[in-house]
Amino acid sequence: MTFRRNIVITGASSGLGEGMARQFAARGHHLALCARRTDRLDALATELRERHAGAVIVTRKLDVNDHDQVFTVFREFRAELGTLDRVIVNAGLGKGQPIGSGRFDANRDTVCTNFVAGLAQCEAALEILREQNAGHLVVVSSFSALRGMPRNLTAYAASKAGIAVLAEGIRVDTLDTPIAVTCLLPGYIESEMTGRAGRTPLLADAGQGARALVRAIEREPARAYVPALPWAPLSALVRVLPARLLRKLG
Incomplete structure (x- = not known):
């Protein structure tokens, strides 16, 4: 297993990041x-420096919807650290609303942040990884990307399906190179986003979820459901679930 020393994480101020x-x-x-x-x-960076002697923690303000700034920040990170060994495209939004309910603004923002800004992050990362001829790109999608989802999840699921397919395409394009690509499909993990959705018996606590994510990332698979239980076996069921039952998931 390759030790990827320098890691970029977007959307790192809360939640999964x-x-x-x-x-x-x-x-x-x-x-x-x-x-x-x-x-x-900055509070997180200060805490991590104090807790882990010798850790190098650099930060930048970044709204991933400012696409030019995405490229600028990634290049600054590389200049400061020397190499970018792993880039985790994590920043996302989950404020979708039912299609046709008058909230195009919410659905547009969700799709633009999760897919278009995700594309910008992948472009900026691959520009550097290709130049280095080395590195690991990690794209955080969602379990909901497996199917079209109802109600508030419709636009969100579509955006996460888009970024998952993008990650797969990048992986195919970089086969037989020193660049690895992983797509993560987390289930319900405690965060600000899942907190708005209410409690569910399948919800993993934040610590458990973060540990599962990192374990999956360090294995560097092409695709991983996180946590593996119950989401890996559930993926087979969801793919064939009749639409009337799928509607209950929203």
Whole structure:
């Protein structure tokens, strides 16, 4: 297993990004963290530096919908750290609403953040990884990407399906090169996003979820359901679930 020293995590100020940052710092990695909320990001960076002696933690403010800035920040991270060994495209949005309910704005923002801004992050990352001829791209999709989903999940699921297919295409394009590509499909993991959806018996707590994500990333598979149980076996069921039953998942 290759030790990827320098890791970029977008959307690192909360949720899955924050959890992964804590786990990777504890494992001896240097981190380049970016997010819109710099107060939370800087507090996290200070905590990690104090807790892990010798850890290099650099931060930048970044709204991933500012596509030019995505390229600028990634290049700055590389200049500061020397190499980018792993880039985790994690920043996302989950505020979709039922299609036709008058909330095109919410659905547009969700799709633009999760897919178009995800594309910008992948482009910026691959530009650097190709030049280095080495590295690991990780794209955080969602279990909901497996099927078209009802109600508030419709646009969200579509955006996550799009970024999953994008990751697969990049992986196919970089086969037989030193660049690895992984697509993660998390199930319900405690975060600000899942908190708005209410409790579910399948919800993993934030710590458990972050540990599962990092374990999956370090294996560098092409695709991983996280946590593996119950989401890997459930994936086979969801793919063939009749639409009337699928509607209950929304």
